[in-house]
Amino acid sequence: xxxxxxxxxxxxxxxxxxxxxxxxxxxxxxxxxxxxxxxxxxxxxxxxxxxxxxxxxxxxxxxxxxxxxxxxxxxxxxxxxxxxxxxxxxxxxxxxxxxxxxxxxxxxxxxxxxxxxxxxxxxxxxxxxxxxxxxxxxxxxxxxxxxxxxxxxxxxxxxxxxxxxxxxxxxxxxxxxxxxxxxxxxxxxxxxxxxxxxxxxxxxxxxxxxxxxxxxxxxxxxxxxxxxxxxxxxxxxxxxxxxxxxxxxxxxxxxxxxxxxxxx
Amino acid sequence: xxxxxxxxxxxxxxxxxxxxxxxxxxxxxxxxxxxxxxxxxxxxxxxxxxxxxxxxxxxxxxxxxxxxxxxxxxxxxxxxxxxxxxxxxxxxxxxxxxxxxxxxxxxxxxxxxxxxxxxxxxxxxxxxxxxxxxxxxxxxxxxxxxxxxxxxxxxxxxxxxxxxxxxxxxxxxxxxxxxxxxxxxxxxxxxxxxxxxxxxxxxxxxxxxxxxxxxxxxxxxxxxxxxxxxxxxxxxxxxxxxxxxxxxxxxxxxxxxxxxxxxxxxxxxxxxxxxxxxx
Numbered sequence: 001x002x003x004x005x006x007x008x009x010x011x012x013x014x015x016x017x018x019x020x021x022x023x024x025x026x027x028x029x030x031x032x033x034x035x036x037x038x039x040x041x042x043x044x045x046x047x048x049x050x051x052x053x054x055x056x057x058x059x060x061x062x063x064x065x066x067x068x069x070x071x072x073x074x075x076x077x078x079x080x081x082x083x084x085x086x087x088x089x090x091x092x093x094x095x096x097x098x099x100x101x102x103x104x105x106x107x108x109x110x111x112x113x114x115x116x117x118x119x120x121x122x123x124x125x126x127x128x129x130x131x132x133x134x135x136x137x138x139x140x141x142x143x144x145x146x147x148x149x150x151x152x153x154x155x156x157x158x159x160x161x162x163x164x165x166x167x168x169x170x171x172x173x174x175x176x177x178x179x180x181x182x183x184x185x186x187x188x189x190x191x192x193x194x195x196x197x198x199x200x201x202x203x204x205x206x207x208x209x210x211x212x213x214x215x216x217x218x219x220x221x222x223x224x225x226x227x228x229x230x231x232x233x234x235x236x237x238x239x240x241x242x243x244x245x246x247x248x249x250x251x252x253x254x255x256x257x258x259x260x261x262x263x264x
Numbered sequence: 265x266x267x268x269x270x271x272x273x274x275x276x277x278x279x280x281x282x283x284x285x286x287x288x289x290x291x292x293x294x295x296x297x298x299x300x301x302x303x304x305x306x307x308x309x310x311x312x313x314x315x316x317x318x319x320x321x322x323x324x325x326x327x328x329x330x331x332x333x334x335x336x337x338x339x340x341x342x343x344x345x346x347x348x349x350x351x352x353x354x355x356x357x358x359x360x361x362x363x364x365x366x367x368x369x370x371x372x373x374x375x376x377x378x379x380x381x382x383x384x385x386x387x388x389x390x391x392x393x394x395x396x397x398x399x400x401x402x403x404x405x406x407x408x409x410x411x412x413x414x415x416x417x418x419x420x421x422x423x424x425x426x427x428x429x430x431x432x433x434x435x436x437x438x439x440x441x442x443x444x445x446x447x448x449x450x451x452x453x454x455x456x457x458x459x460x461x462x463x464x465x466x467x468x469x470x471x472x473x474x475x476x477x478x479x480x481x482x483x484x485x486x487x488x489x490x491x492x493x494x495x496x497x498x499x500x501x502x503x504x505x506x507x508x509x510x511x512x513x514x515x516x517x518x519x520x521x522x523x524x525x526x527x528x529x530x531x532x533x534x535x536x537x538x539x540x541x542x543x
Contacts, residue, residue, distance in 0.1 A: 011399070131361070133360075133365055162359065164361060165359070165360070165401075168402075169355050169402070169403060172403065214355070214356045217351065217356035218356050221359070222359060222369075223319060223344070224317055224348075225344070225369060225373060225417065226341050226344045226345055226373035226374050226421075227373045228341060228373065232375045233372050233373060233375060234371070234375050234376055234377060234378060234381065235372055236364070236365065236368035236372060236378065236382070236385070238378060
Protein backbone atom coordinates (compact mmCIF):
# COMPACT_ATOMS: atom_id res chain seq x y z
CA UNK A 1 0.00 0.00 0.00
CA UNK A 2 2.76 2.47 0.85
CA UNK A 3 5.63 1.71 -1.51
CA UNK A 4 6.51 5.20 -2.65
CA UNK A 5 10.19 5.77 -3.21
CA UNK A 6 9.83 9.54 -3.27
CA UNK A 7 11.16 11.00 -0.05
CA UNK A 8 12.95 7.82 0.94
CA UNK A 9 16.58 8.32 1.81
CA UNK A 10 18.99 5.48 0.98
CA UNK A 11 22.13 5.90 3.09
CA UNK A 12 25.03 4.87 0.84
CA UNK A 13 28.53 6.21 0.48
CA UNK A 14 28.87 7.91 -2.90
CA UNK A 15 30.18 11.23 -4.19
CA UNK A 16 26.61 12.43 -4.62
CA UNK A 17 25.71 11.45 -1.07
CA UNK A 18 28.65 13.39 0.28
CA UNK A 19 27.83 16.56 -1.64
CA UNK A 20 26.48 19.64 0.08
CA UNK A 21 22.66 19.67 -0.04
CA UNK A 22 22.78 23.26 -1.30
CA UNK A 23 24.70 22.35 -4.45
CA UNK A 24 22.34 19.42 -5.05
CA UNK A 25 19.24 21.56 -4.56
CA UNK A 26 20.53 24.30 -6.89
CA UNK A 27 21.47 21.70 -9.49
CA UNK A 28 18.11 19.96 -9.45
CA UNK A 29 16.38 23.33 -9.69
CA UNK A 30 18.59 24.28 -12.64
CA UNK A 31 17.96 20.91 -14.23
CA UNK A 32 14.19 21.31 -14.03
CA UNK A 33 14.53 24.63 -15.85
CA UNK A 34 17.00 23.62 -18.54
CA UNK A 35 15.05 20.48 -19.36
CA UNK A 36 12.77 22.79 -21.31
CA UNK A 37 15.65 23.67 -23.62
CA UNK A 38 15.51 20.18 -25.09
CA UNK A 39 13.67 20.25 -28.39
CA UNK A 40 15.37 17.67 -30.61
CA UNK A 41 16.75 14.14 -30.49
CA UNK A 42 20.28 15.18 -29.61
CA UNK A 43 19.26 17.32 -26.62
CA UNK A 44 16.93 14.63 -25.31
CA UNK A 45 19.61 11.98 -25.57
CA UNK A 46 21.94 14.35 -23.71
CA UNK A 47 19.44 14.62 -20.85
CA UNK A 48 19.06 10.84 -20.66
CA UNK A 49 22.82 10.35 -20.60
CA UNK A 50 23.15 12.94 -17.85
CA UNK A 51 20.51 11.12 -15.79
CA UNK A 52 22.20 7.77 -16.28
CA UNK A 53 25.50 9.32 -15.23
CA UNK A 54 23.81 10.63 -12.10
CA UNK A 55 22.29 7.26 -11.24
CA UNK A 56 25.60 5.46 -11.76
CA UNK A 57 27.62 7.84 -9.56
CA UNK A 58 24.96 7.68 -6.82
CA UNK A 59 25.50 3.89 -6.48
CA UNK A 60 21.73 3.47 -6.11
CA UNK A 61 20.51 0.33 -7.84
CA UNK A 62 18.63 1.40 -11.01
CA UNK A 63 16.19 -1.46 -10.45
CA UNK A 64 15.29 -0.03 -7.05
CA UNK A 65 14.85 3.44 -8.51
CA UNK A 66 12.59 2.31 -11.35
CA UNK A 67 10.53 0.01 -9.14
CA UNK A 68 9.72 3.02 -7.03
CA UNK A 69 8.75 5.05 -10.09
CA UNK A 70 6.11 2.53 -11.17
CA UNK A 71 3.42 4.26 -9.13
CA UNK A 72 3.70 7.45 -11.18
CA UNK A 73 3.87 5.56 -14.47
CA UNK A 74 0.15 6.23 -15.03
CA UNK A 75 0.69 9.98 -15.11
CA UNK A 76 3.59 9.58 -17.51
CA UNK A 77 1.61 7.29 -19.82
CA UNK A 78 -1.39 9.61 -19.71
CA UNK A 79 0.75 12.54 -20.84
CA UNK A 80 2.22 10.41 -23.56
CA UNK A 81 -1.12 9.34 -25.03
CA UNK A 82 -2.78 12.73 -24.68
CA UNK A 83 0.04 14.28 -26.65
CA UNK A 84 0.03 11.43 -29.11
CA UNK A 85 -3.67 11.77 -29.90
CA UNK A 86 -4.05 15.51 -29.86
CA UNK A 87 -0.91 16.87 -31.49
CA UNK A 88 -1.14 17.24 -35.25
CA UNK A 89 1.31 18.08 -38.03
CA UNK A 90 3.46 16.12 -40.40
CA UNK A 91 2.44 13.01 -42.31
CA UNK A 92 -0.39 10.84 -40.97
CA UNK A 93 1.09 7.65 -39.55
CA UNK A 94 -1.92 5.74 -38.32
CA UNK A 95 -5.67 6.06 -38.68
CA UNK A 96 -7.95 3.70 -36.75
CA UNK A 97 -11.51 4.93 -36.15
CA UNK A 98 -11.28 8.36 -34.53
CA UNK A 99 -7.61 7.99 -33.64
CA UNK A 100 -5.24 9.80 -35.94
CA UNK A 101 -1.57 9.76 -35.14
CA UNK A 102 0.72 12.16 -36.92
CA UNK A 103 4.50 12.04 -37.10
CA UNK A 104 4.95 15.34 -35.25
CA UNK A 105 2.56 14.14 -32.56
CA UNK A 106 4.58 11.01 -32.01
CA UNK A 107 7.88 12.86 -31.80
CA UNK A 108 6.42 15.55 -29.57
CA UNK A 109 4.95 13.05 -27.12
CA UNK A 110 8.23 11.15 -26.92
CA UNK A 111 10.05 14.39 -26.12
CA UNK A 112 7.56 15.53 -23.52
CA UNK A 113 7.44 12.13 -21.83
CA UNK A 114 11.22 12.08 -21.75
CA UNK A 115 11.29 15.50 -20.13
CA UNK A 116 8.90 14.41 -17.39
CA UNK A 117 10.81 11.20 -16.82
CA UNK A 118 14.20 12.86 -16.46
CA UNK A 119 12.77 15.47 -14.10
CA UNK A 120 11.23 12.75 -11.93
CA UNK A 121 14.41 10.67 -11.95
CA UNK A 122 16.58 13.64 -10.98
CA UNK A 123 14.34 14.84 -8.15
CA UNK A 124 14.01 11.28 -6.85
CA UNK A 125 17.77 10.96 -7.01
CA UNK A 126 18.01 14.07 -4.84
CA UNK A 127 15.76 12.65 -2.12
CA UNK A 128 17.40 9.21 -2.34
CA UNK A 129 20.88 10.60 -1.80
CA UNK A 130 20.10 13.40 0.67
CA UNK A 131 18.59 12.87 4.11
CA UNK A 132 15.42 14.89 4.87
CA UNK A 133 17.38 16.74 7.54
CA UNK A 134 20.02 17.78 5.02
CA UNK A 135 17.37 18.89 2.53
CA UNK A 136 15.64 21.09 5.07
CA UNK A 137 18.99 22.45 6.30
CA UNK A 138 20.01 23.20 2.73
CA UNK A 139 16.70 24.88 1.90
CA UNK A 140 16.87 26.95 5.05
CA UNK A 141 20.34 28.24 4.25
CA UNK A 142 19.50 28.88 0.61
CA UNK A 143 16.33 30.79 1.51
CA UNK A 144 18.03 32.66 4.36
CA UNK A 145 18.06 36.02 2.51
CA UNK A 146 14.25 35.90 2.57
CA UNK A 147 14.37 36.35 6.36
CA UNK A 148 15.14 40.00 5.68
CA UNK A 149 11.66 40.46 4.23
CA UNK A 150 10.16 38.63 7.24
CA UNK A 151 9.55 35.27 5.57
CA UNK A 152 9.55 32.67 8.41
CA UNK A 153 12.17 30.49 6.72
CA UNK A 154 13.32 28.72 9.87
CA UNK A 155 9.76 27.89 10.92
CA UNK A 156 8.97 26.46 7.48
CA UNK A 157 12.11 24.36 7.53
CA UNK A 158 11.28 23.03 11.00
CA UNK A 159 7.70 22.29 9.95
CA UNK A 160 9.00 20.34 6.99
CA UNK A 161 11.49 18.39 9.10
CA UNK A 162 8.83 17.48 11.66
CA UNK A 163 6.31 16.47 9.00
CA UNK A 164 8.87 14.18 7.39
CA UNK A 165 9.79 12.69 10.76
CA UNK A 166 6.12 11.93 11.55
CA UNK A 167 5.27 10.25 8.22
CA UNK A 168 6.27 6.75 9.36
CA UNK A 169 4.60 7.27 12.75
CA UNK A 170 1.31 8.30 11.16
CA UNK A 171 1.47 5.49 8.56
CA UNK A 172 1.90 2.99 11.36
CA UNK A 173 -1.05 4.54 13.15
CA UNK A 174 -3.18 4.44 9.98
CA UNK A 175 -2.49 0.74 9.57
CA UNK A 176 -3.45 0.17 13.20
CA UNK A 177 -6.73 2.06 12.76
CA UNK A 178 -7.50 0.20 9.52
CA UNK A 179 -7.06 -3.10 11.36
CA UNK A 180 -9.12 -1.91 14.31
CA UNK A 181 -11.96 -0.75 12.07
CA UNK A 182 -11.76 -3.88 9.92
CA UNK A 183 -12.06 -5.96 13.09
CA UNK A 184 -15.34 -4.16 13.75
CA UNK A 185 -16.61 -5.05 10.31
CA UNK A 186 -15.64 -1.99 8.31
CA UNK A 187 -14.94 -2.78 4.65
CA UNK A 188 -12.43 -0.64 2.75
CA UNK A 189 -11.88 -2.78 -0.30
CA UNK A 190 -15.23 -3.57 -1.89
CA UNK A 191 -18.41 -1.80 -2.88
CA UNK A 192 -19.03 1.23 -5.05
CA UNK A 193 -16.71 4.21 -5.07
CA UNK A 194 -19.19 6.13 -2.93
CA UNK A 195 -19.41 3.47 -0.23
CA UNK A 196 -15.64 3.12 -0.22
CA UNK A 197 -15.27 6.85 0.27
CA UNK A 198 -17.70 6.63 3.15
CA UNK A 199 -15.67 3.85 4.74
CA UNK A 200 -12.68 6.20 4.86
CA UNK A 201 -14.41 8.61 7.25
CA UNK A 202 -14.12 6.34 10.32
CA UNK A 203 -10.45 6.05 9.39
CA UNK A 204 -9.72 9.74 9.04
CA UNK A 205 -11.52 10.96 12.15
CA UNK A 206 -9.46 8.97 14.68
CA UNK A 207 -6.31 9.69 12.67
CA UNK A 208 -6.91 13.44 12.86
CA UNK A 209 -7.82 13.32 16.53
CA UNK A 210 -4.59 11.52 17.34
CA UNK A 211 -2.55 13.83 15.08
CA UNK A 212 -3.84 16.84 17.03
CA UNK A 213 -3.05 15.11 20.30
CA UNK A 214 0.46 14.36 19.07
CA UNK A 215 0.94 17.96 17.94
CA UNK A 216 -0.07 19.18 21.38
CA UNK A 217 2.29 16.76 23.16
CA UNK A 218 5.11 17.61 20.78
CA UNK A 219 4.68 21.35 21.30
CA UNK A 220 4.81 20.83 25.06
CA UNK A 221 7.92 18.63 24.78
CA UNK A 222 9.63 21.15 22.50
CA UNK A 223 8.97 24.00 24.89
CA UNK A 224 10.17 21.92 27.81
CA UNK A 225 13.40 21.37 25.89
CA UNK A 226 13.86 25.09 25.47
CA UNK A 227 12.66 25.67 21.92
CA UNK A 228 11.91 29.36 21.45
CA UNK A 229 12.29 29.97 17.75
CA UNK A 230 15.31 30.77 15.67
CA UNK A 231 16.74 33.31 18.10
CA UNK A 232 20.03 32.33 19.74
CA UNK A 233 20.02 28.88 18.26
CA UNK A 234 23.12 26.91 17.29
CA UNK A 235 23.27 24.01 14.87
CA UNK A 236 24.65 20.51 14.98
CA UNK A 237 24.88 20.20 11.22
CA UNK A 238 27.27 22.48 9.51
CA UNK A 239 27.04 22.64 5.74
CA UNK A 240 30.45 22.58 4.13
CA UNK A 241 30.88 23.62 0.54
CA UNK A 242 33.64 21.55 -1.03
CA UNK A 243 35.32 21.48 -4.40
CA UNK A 244 33.03 18.72 -5.61
CA UNK A 245 30.06 21.05 -5.10
CA UNK A 246 31.62 23.74 -7.26
CA UNK A 247 32.36 21.01 -9.80
CA UNK A 248 28.72 19.91 -9.79
CA UNK A 249 27.55 23.44 -10.49
CA UNK A 250 30.15 23.75 -13.28
CA UNK A 251 28.86 20.50 -14.77
CA UNK A 252 25.35 21.91 -14.69
CA UNK A 253 26.62 25.02 -16.45
CA UNK A 254 28.30 22.90 -19.09
CA UNK A 255 25.12 20.91 -19.60
CA UNK A 256 23.19 24.15 -20.10
CA UNK A 257 25.68 25.38 -22.69
CA UNK A 258 25.67 22.01 -24.44
CA UNK A 259 21.87 22.02 -24.58
CA UNK A 260 21.77 25.54 -26.01
CA UNK A 261 24.36 24.62 -28.65
CA UNK A 262 22.62 21.36 -29.55
CA UNK A 263 19.33 23.21 -29.91
CA UNK A 264 20.55 25.25 -32.82
CA UNK B 265 21.42 19.30 52.03
CA UNK B 266 21.08 21.71 49.15
CA UNK B 267 17.53 22.54 48.15
CA UNK B 268 17.09 22.72 44.39
CA UNK B 269 13.33 22.95 44.10
CA UNK B 270 11.08 24.69 46.53
CA UNK B 271 7.34 24.67 45.99
CA UNK B 272 5.47 26.81 48.46
CA UNK B 273 1.74 26.62 48.86
CA UNK B 274 0.74 26.47 45.17
CA UNK B 275 -2.84 26.17 43.90
CA UNK B 276 -3.90 25.85 40.29
CA UNK B 277 -7.01 25.35 38.19
CA UNK B 278 -7.20 25.12 34.39
CA UNK B 279 -10.07 27.57 34.22
CA UNK B 280 -12.33 29.40 36.66
CA UNK B 281 -15.32 27.05 36.29
CA UNK B 282 -13.14 23.98 36.88
CA UNK B 283 -12.29 22.61 40.32
CA UNK B 284 -8.75 23.16 41.53
CA UNK B 285 -6.27 20.53 40.32
CA UNK B 286 -3.69 21.55 42.91
CA UNK B 287 -4.65 22.73 46.40
CA UNK B 288 -2.00 24.33 48.60
CA UNK B 289 0.83 22.00 47.67
CA UNK B 290 4.23 22.54 49.28
CA UNK B 291 7.34 20.47 48.90
CA UNK B 292 11.11 20.67 48.62
CA UNK B 293 13.49 18.54 46.65
CA UNK B 294 17.14 18.20 47.64
CA UNK B 295 20.13 17.69 45.45
CA UNK B 296 20.93 14.10 44.54
CA UNK B 297 17.84 12.42 45.91
CA UNK B 298 15.29 10.27 44.12
CA UNK B 299 11.74 11.29 44.88
CA UNK B 300 8.62 9.54 43.65
CA UNK B 301 5.24 11.20 43.45
CA UNK B 302 2.48 8.64 43.35
CA UNK B 303 -1.22 9.04 42.87
CA UNK B 304 -3.96 7.79 40.54
CA UNK B 305 -5.08 9.54 37.34
CA UNK B 306 -6.38 13.02 38.01
CA UNK B 307 -4.66 13.40 41.37
CA UNK B 308 -2.79 16.43 40.05
CA UNK B 309 0.65 14.85 39.90
CA UNK B 310 1.30 15.66 36.22
CA UNK B 311 0.07 19.22 36.68
CA UNK B 312 2.48 19.56 39.58
CA UNK B 313 5.32 18.37 37.34
CA UNK B 314 4.47 21.00 34.73
CA UNK B 315 4.63 23.70 37.42
CA UNK B 316 8.23 22.74 38.15
CA UNK B 317 9.62 23.82 34.76
CA UNK B 318 7.28 26.73 34.18
CA UNK B 319 5.06 25.06 31.57
CA UNK B 320 2.31 25.97 34.02
CA UNK B 321 2.47 28.99 36.33
CA UNK B 322 0.29 28.37 39.39
CA UNK B 323 -2.26 31.06 40.26
CA UNK B 324 -1.29 31.02 43.92
CA UNK B 325 2.01 30.31 45.61
CA UNK B 326 5.47 30.15 44.10
CA UNK B 327 7.94 27.67 42.65
CA UNK B 328 11.68 28.25 42.91
CA UNK B 329 14.14 26.23 40.86
CA UNK B 330 17.84 26.63 41.60
CA UNK B 331 17.05 30.05 43.03
CA UNK B 332 14.96 31.25 40.06
CA UNK B 333 11.25 32.00 40.36
CA UNK B 334 9.19 30.39 37.58
CA UNK B 335 6.99 33.51 37.47
CA UNK B 336 9.95 35.48 36.18
CA UNK B 337 9.82 35.30 32.35
CA UNK B 338 13.45 36.39 32.11
CA UNK B 339 14.76 33.13 33.53
CA UNK B 340 12.20 30.74 32.11
CA UNK B 341 14.58 29.19 29.54
CA UNK B 342 17.29 28.75 32.13
CA UNK B 343 14.74 27.03 34.38
CA UNK B 344 13.75 24.70 31.54
CA UNK B 345 17.40 23.81 31.03
CA UNK B 346 17.77 23.03 34.75
CA UNK B 347 14.61 20.93 34.86
CA UNK B 348 14.62 18.20 32.22
CA UNK B 349 11.37 16.39 31.59
CA UNK B 350 10.66 13.01 30.03
CA UNK B 351 7.03 12.66 28.96
CA UNK B 352 4.76 9.67 28.70
CA UNK B 353 4.54 9.01 24.96
CA UNK B 354 7.96 8.15 23.48
CA UNK B 355 6.83 9.06 19.95
CA UNK B 356 5.40 12.47 20.72
CA UNK B 357 8.59 13.92 22.16
CA UNK B 358 11.02 12.75 19.50
CA UNK B 359 11.70 15.87 17.43
CA UNK B 360 14.76 14.96 15.39
CA UNK B 361 14.79 12.66 12.39
CA UNK B 362 17.64 10.61 13.87
CA UNK B 363 18.83 9.80 17.39
CA UNK B 364 21.72 12.25 17.02
CA UNK B 365 19.49 15.08 15.78
CA UNK B 366 17.06 14.53 18.61
CA UNK B 367 19.70 14.61 21.33
CA UNK B 368 21.10 17.78 19.74
CA UNK B 369 17.70 19.51 19.59
CA UNK B 370 17.78 20.74 23.18
CA UNK B 371 21.40 21.83 22.91
CA UNK B 372 20.66 23.72 19.68
CA UNK B 373 17.82 25.52 21.42
CA UNK B 374 20.08 26.62 24.23
CA UNK B 375 22.73 27.88 21.87
CA UNK B 376 25.53 25.53 22.88
CA UNK B 377 28.52 25.90 20.52
CA UNK B 378 28.90 23.19 17.92
CA UNK B 379 32.20 21.64 19.12
CA UNK B 380 30.87 21.38 22.67
CA UNK B 381 27.62 19.94 21.29
CA UNK B 382 29.42 17.14 19.42
CA UNK B 383 31.51 16.31 22.50
CA UNK B 384 28.48 16.10 24.82
CA UNK B 385 26.48 14.21 22.21
CA UNK B 386 28.86 11.26 22.23
CA UNK B 387 29.25 11.36 25.97
CA UNK B 388 25.52 11.23 26.76
CA UNK B 389 24.77 8.60 24.13
CA UNK B 390 27.36 6.41 25.83
CA UNK B 391 25.81 7.09 29.23
CA UNK B 392 22.40 5.80 28.10
CA UNK B 393 24.05 3.03 26.03
CA UNK B 394 22.61 4.28 22.74
CA UNK B 395 25.93 5.18 21.06
CA UNK B 396 25.55 2.37 18.55
CA UNK B 397 22.23 3.84 17.38
CA UNK B 398 23.30 7.44 16.70
CA UNK B 399 22.16 7.40 13.07
CA UNK B 400 18.91 5.47 13.58
CA UNK B 401 15.52 6.92 12.70
CA UNK B 402 12.91 6.94 15.51
CA UNK B 403 10.59 4.42 13.83
CA UNK B 404 13.34 1.81 13.99
CA UNK B 405 13.69 2.11 17.79
CA UNK B 406 11.73 0.45 20.59
CA UNK B 407 9.78 2.55 23.08
CA UNK B 408 12.43 2.03 25.75
CA UNK B 409 15.18 3.10 23.37
CA UNK B 410 13.26 6.26 22.42
CA UNK B 411 12.86 7.16 26.08
CA UNK B 412 16.58 6.61 26.63
CA UNK B 413 17.26 9.02 23.77
CA UNK B 414 14.95 11.54 25.44
CA UNK B 415 16.92 11.10 28.67
CA UNK B 416 20.20 11.61 26.80
CA UNK B 417 18.85 14.83 25.28
CA UNK B 418 18.11 16.10 28.77
CA UNK B 419 21.36 14.98 30.40
CA UNK B 420 23.26 16.76 27.59
CA UNK B 421 21.90 20.05 28.95
CA UNK B 422 23.51 19.33 32.34
CA UNK B 423 20.31 19.85 34.32
CA UNK B 424 19.84 19.88 38.07
CA UNK B 425 16.94 17.49 38.00
CA UNK B 426 15.24 15.08 35.63
CA UNK B 427 11.49 14.60 35.92
CA UNK B 428 10.00 11.37 34.63
CA UNK B 429 6.34 12.20 33.99
CA UNK B 430 4.83 8.70 33.69
CA UNK B 431 7.78 8.04 31.39
CA UNK B 432 7.55 4.27 31.74
CA UNK B 433 3.79 3.82 31.59
CA UNK B 434 3.64 3.15 27.84
CA UNK B 435 6.57 0.74 27.82
CA UNK B 436 6.74 -3.02 28.05
CA UNK B 437 8.33 -4.49 31.22
CA UNK B 438 11.70 -4.78 29.46
CA UNK B 439 11.65 -1.10 28.43
CA UNK B 440 10.54 -0.10 31.91
CA UNK B 441 13.51 -1.92 33.45
CA UNK B 442 15.89 -0.27 30.94
CA UNK B 443 14.68 3.21 31.86
CA UNK B 444 14.77 2.67 35.61
CA UNK B 445 18.28 1.20 35.37
CA UNK B 446 19.50 4.06 33.19
CA UNK B 447 18.09 6.72 35.47
CA UNK B 448 19.38 4.98 38.57
CA UNK B 449 22.91 4.85 37.19
CA UNK B 450 22.70 8.57 36.31
CA UNK B 451 21.46 9.26 39.82
CA UNK B 452 24.42 7.34 41.31
CA UNK B 453 27.16 8.33 38.85
CA UNK B 454 26.39 11.98 38.18
CA UNK B 455 24.43 12.71 41.36
CA UNK B 456 21.49 13.71 39.17
CA UNK B 457 18.34 14.44 41.14
CA UNK B 458 15.34 12.41 39.98
CA UNK B 459 11.65 13.09 40.39
CA UNK B 460 9.57 10.23 39.11
CA UNK B 461 5.84 10.67 38.73
CA UNK B 462 4.08 7.38 38.46
CA UNK B 463 1.16 5.25 39.45
CA UNK B 464 3.34 2.16 39.33
CA UNK B 465 4.19 1.47 42.96
CA UNK B 466 6.72 -1.23 42.01
CA UNK B 467 8.74 1.63 40.57
CA UNK B 468 8.22 3.88 43.56
CA UNK B 469 9.62 1.41 46.14
CA UNK B 470 13.15 2.21 44.91
CA UNK B 471 12.84 5.92 45.69
CA UNK B 472 14.51 7.67 48.62
CA UNK B 473 11.31 9.49 49.39
CA UNK B 474 7.68 9.14 48.32
CA UNK B 475 4.95 11.77 48.16
CA UNK B 476 1.41 10.47 47.88
CA UNK B 477 -1.02 12.74 46.06
CA UNK B 478 -4.78 12.60 46.06
CA UNK B 479 -7.29 15.15 44.81
CA UNK B 480 -4.70 17.86 44.32
CA UNK B 481 -3.09 17.53 47.73
CA UNK B 482 -0.03 15.81 49.13
CA UNK B 483 -1.67 13.41 51.58
CA UNK B 484 1.44 11.63 52.81
CA UNK B 485 5.23 11.92 52.62
CA UNK B 486 7.96 9.59 53.80
CA UNK B 487 10.44 6.87 52.98
CA UNK B 488 9.05 3.85 51.10
CA UNK B 489 9.05 1.87 54.36
CA UNK B 490 7.00 4.51 56.12
CA UNK B 491 4.57 4.82 53.21
CA UNK B 492 3.96 1.10 52.83
CA UNK B 493 3.52 0.57 56.56
CA UNK B 494 -0.07 1.68 56.04
CA UNK B 495 -1.04 0.08 52.72
CA UNK B 496 -4.74 0.73 53.47
CA UNK B 497 -4.38 4.42 52.58
CA UNK B 498 -2.83 3.61 49.19
CA UNK B 499 -5.54 1.08 48.42
CA UNK B 500 -8.21 3.54 49.44
CA UNK B 501 -7.07 6.11 46.90
CA UNK B 502 -7.06 3.50 44.17
CA UNK B 503 -3.42 2.46 43.80
CA UNK B 504 -2.27 -1.07 43.06
CA UNK B 505 0.12 -2.25 45.79
CA UNK B 506 3.46 -3.86 44.93
CA UNK B 507 3.41 -7.64 44.89
CA UNK B 508 5.65 -8.00 47.97
CA UNK B 509 3.43 -5.67 50.02
CA UNK B 510 0.30 -7.61 49.03
CA UNK B 511 2.04 -10.86 49.96
CA UNK B 512 3.00 -9.45 53.35
CA UNK B 513 -0.64 -8.72 54.05
CA UNK B 514 -1.83 -12.15 52.91
CA UNK B 515 0.88 -13.96 54.86
CA UNK B 516 -0.01 -12.09 58.00
CA UNK B 517 -3.69 -12.87 57.53
CA UNK B 518 -2.65 -16.51 57.56
CA UNK B 519 -0.80 -16.02 60.82
CA UNK B 520 2.72 -16.12 59.42
CA UNK B 521 4.80 -13.63 61.33
CA UNK B 522 6.55 -11.67 58.58
CA UNK B 523 7.83 -8.25 59.59
CA UNK B 524 6.09 -6.48 56.71
CA UNK B 525 9.17 -4.47 55.83
CA UNK B 526 9.93 -6.29 52.58
CA UNK B 527 9.00 -4.06 49.61
CA UNK B 528 10.52 -5.98 46.72
CA UNK B 529 10.24 -9.62 45.74
CA UNK B 530 13.89 -10.15 46.54
CA UNK B 531 13.56 -8.79 50.08
CA UNK B 532 10.49 -10.91 50.64
CA UNK B 533 12.18 -14.09 49.43
CA UNK B 534 15.17 -13.38 51.67
CA UNK B 535 12.91 -12.83 54.62
CA UNK B 536 10.92 -16.00 53.97
CA UNK B 537 13.80 -18.41 53.61
CA UNK B 538 15.43 -17.14 56.80
CA UNK B 539 12.16 -17.01 58.71
CA UNK B 540 12.64 -20.23 60.69
CA UNK B 541 16.36 -20.07 60.69
CA UNK B 542 17.76 -19.99 64.19
CA UNK B 543 21.29 -19.05 63.32
